[in-house]
Amino acid sequence: MTKKLFIETLGCAMNSRDSEHIIAELREKESYETTDDIKDADLIIINTCSVREKPVAKLFSELGVFNKKRKPDAKIGVCGCTASHLGEEIIKKAPFVSFVLGARNVSKITEVLHKDKAVEVDINYDESEFAFNDFRTSPYKAYINISIGCDKSCTYCIVPMTRGDEISIPTELILRETQKAVENGAKEVFLLGQNVNNYGRRFSGEHEKVNFTELLRRLSRIEGLERIRFTSPHPFHMDDEFIEEFAKNQKICKSMHMPLQSGSSKVLKDMKRGYTKEWFLNRVEKLRAVCPEVSLSTDIIVAFPGESEEEFEDTLDVMRQVRFDQIFSFKYSPRPQTEAEHFTDIVDEDVASNRLTILQNLHTQILDEKNQTHLGKVYRVYFEDLNQDYFVSGRSDNNLVIKVKGSDELLGKFRDVKITQIGRTILTGELVG
Numbered sequence: 001m002t003k004k005l006f007i008e009t010l011g012c013a014m015n016s017r018d019s020e021h022i023i024a025e026l027r028e029k030e031s032y033e034t035t036d037d038i039k040d041a042d043l044i045i046i047n048t049c050s051v052r053e054k055p056v057a058k059l060f061s062e063l064g065v066f067n068k069k070r071k072p073d074a075k076i077g078v079c080g081c082t083a084s085h086l087g088e089e090i091i092k093k094a095p096f097v098s099f100v101l102g103a104r105n106v107s108k109i110t111e112v113l114h115k116d117k118a119v120e121v122d123i124n125y126d127e128s129e130f131a132f133n134d135f136r137t138s139p140y141k142a143y144i145n146i147s148i149g150c151d152k153s154c155t156y157c158i159v160p161m162t163r164g165d166e167i168s169i170p171t172e173l174i175l176r177e178t179q180k181a182v183e184n185g186a187k188e189v190f191l192l193g194q195n196v197n198n199y200g201r202r203f204s205g206e207h208e209k210v211n212f213t214e215l216l217r218r219l220s221r222i223e224g225l226e227r228i229r230f231t232s233p234h235p236f237h238m239d240d241e242f243i244e245e246f247a248k249n250q251k252i253c254k255s256m257h258m259p260l261q262s263g264s265s266k267v268l269k270d271m272k273r274g275y276t277k278e279w280f281l282n283r284v285e286k287l288r289a290v291c292p293e294v295s296l297s298t299d300i301i302v303a304f305p306g307e308s309e310e311e312f313e314d315t316l317d318v319m320r321q322v323r324f325d326q327i328f329s330f331k332y333s334p335r336p337q338t339e340a341e342h343f344t345d346i347v348d349e350d351v352a353s354n355r356l357t358i359l360q361n362l363h364t365q366i367l368d369e370k371n372q373t374h375l376g377k378v379y380r381v382y383f384e385d386l387n388q389d390y391f392v393s394g395r396s397d398n399n400l401v402i403k404v405k406g407s408d409e410l411l412g413k414f415r416d417v418k419i420t421q422i423g424r425t426i427l428t429g430e431l432v433g
């Protein structure tokens with residue numbers, strides 16, 4: 001008899017892939033099928049994020065709602081990063097929760113399911129060679145993990161405490177998984193890791209030492225694979241060899257995520273990011289010199305402890321110089337078990353909010369100016385989503401989201417699109433080929 005699984009995923013792409021693994025294991029080994037109707041579910045899972053305070057607060061309110069809506073005998077499980085760092089505290093606070101499964105213990109999902117009040121949150125557990133069953137939300141694009149954990153020690157970040165030390169997944173497993181995804185119809189892969197361009201520094205067993213640039217070369221030889229994307233590279237590891245391969249390899253999409261965090265060398269030092277403002281700008285310059293069409297996105301934290309008005313101005317200065325195509329910006333949020341949690345020079349809440357607004361307004365202004373340049377241009381779009389009102393959308397090589405009138409016949413296909421209308425998050429166009 002099939003049982004029903006309702007799963008909610010918060011956080012990053014890594015978490016989305018973990019959810020796919022959870023679904024795959026439960027489908028193959030326990031005969032579960034997914035449902036969108038929580039009242040119908042036999043098992044309810046929330047896959048959590050703990051990178052900032054907000055999603056953690058959301059967890060307990062969500063759990064309350066799930067508990068009210070569930071069938072009387074439905075189980076509730078908490079997985080992911082908040083599971084890793086709160087562990088059994090979750091069951092103490094919400095006793096109706098049946099199990100807690102950390103972000104690095106996903107392969108144990110079918111074990112914890114059968115134990116009452118199981119808590120599996122060992123962040124040293126090594127899943128880098130675990131053969132997960134196969135499930136993909138989209139047939140067109142495949143998420144592929146290339147490493148687990150993180151070996152950096154950015155002072156604001158909780159991830160090393162929830163996902164443990166960094167271990168690369170063996171190259172042959174990545175190639176095999178990609179080959180399989182391509183055979184199943186995916187023309188694009190999205191490589192995932194906390195620091196993708198640190199790939200190959202450490203494997204758990206004896207494996208050939210392949211670095212990220214070489215991994216990209218090998219992946220691009222797979223026939224039928226047309227596009228390679230990845231997230232997140234670290235500015236510190238952006239050496240010339242990597243940038244040159246990025247520019248010349250036709251299969252690598254020309255869109256780079258470069259998490260700046262701060263434009264001030266002093267704040268970057270306090271964050272232990274391992275690079276300066278000058279290094280970051282130098283890498284952007286090198287990248288644009290060899291790949292002028294590249295689009296750039298970034299992550300920025302404002303009001304890190306001790307950030308002065310002048311240091312914030314440095315961030316605005318980098319914004320004006322680089323003119324990112326997309327930014328993800330956050331107010332600093334103190335996280336447990338991090339070094340910065342103990343920093344005392346806290347920036348006032350209203351100053352922090354003000355800085356975030358200034359930063360976001362500057363970005364909107366830059367974006368509006370940049371967007372005008374897309375009008376009338378033709379981009380090759382890979383269509384992935386069927387939207388409402390007979391629109392189909394996809395992405396250009398440089399990561400613009402573009403929609404056209406059309407039907408599901410376009411899904412999984414590449415077409416040339418001429419841009420006719422500009423929007424801040426999505427461009428509209430018409431097919432020209």
Ligand code: 5AD
Binds near residue numbers: 051156157331334335
């Ligand atoms: N406070 C605010 N933002 C954070 N991020 C990570 N940790 C924190 C924190 N403590 C942001 C960083 C990172 C993105 C995923 O989340 O910008 O790149």
Ligand code: SF4
Binds near residue numbers: 010015
């Ligand atoms: Fe992803 Fe980090 Fe959030 Fe974990 S804490 S889900 S790794 S963003």
